[in-house]
Ligand SMILES: Nc1ncnc2c1ncn2[C@@H]1O[C@H](COP(=O)(O)OP(=O)(O)OP(=O)(O)O)[C@@H](O)[C@H]1O
């Protein structure tokens with residue numbers, strides 16, 4: 005029984021690693037192939053702009069430049085979501101700061117962060133899982149709760165990781181289990197739950213006096 009449970013969680017963690025690897029590959033292709041082509045189109049359209057000033061083709065060239073700028077914005081938003089960069093290229097904190105700056109600029113959600121303990125002693129896959137949970141909780145807070153402020157608390161002790169993301173958005177109308185079962189719901193909350201369960205942790209999503217709180221605890225003893 006114990007062994008089956010262990011191999012199930014090992015399998016769940018492996019699945020998450022495969023998923024992250026796939027995302028990283030897609031991010032690279034997007035960045036290298038699509039990004040380069042968009043740049044090439046933009047440069048060509050700018051050249052057309054310069055050569056066609058005062059002529060009928062000028063507004064067409066101008067709109068190609070504008071469209072490529074929009075495509076760049078969309079691509080960067082996708083990269084931000086896809087790339088598990090902060091573990092490979094940066095440390096957890098700078099990756100998180102980048103995410104919070106992005107959330108503030110694009111979602112108008114101001115975040116405060118409070119970290120207690122040493123994140124670097126966590127397995128990199130677990131660091132990435134914590135990052136993904138924060139990312140999804142903030143996106144949901146802005147998108148569904150129309151929150152304006154959020155507080156992220158992360159505490160790492162010898163035996164446990166505790167993470168909570170509290171926001172001032174609209175209160176939840178359903179319990180976590182109802183939201184998870186709702187067929188019209190997306191993949192965000194179930195992705196969070198999968199990650200928490202892969203580390204044999206516990207997830208809560210409730211209305212509290214401080215606001216809507218998504219919190220999880222993950223045991224750190226191996
Ligand atoms: N912070 C929140 N405030 C209010 N409601 C929420 C919040 N987070 C989630 N919900 C509710 O839970 C549902 C499920 O969330 P979930 O993240 O799984 O899916 P989604 O955000 O709709 O789609 P996806 O995450 O796949 O883009 C949401 O549709 C919303 O009704």
Ligand SMILES: [Mg+2]
Pocket residue numbers: 140143144190191192193
């Ligand atoms: Mg979501």
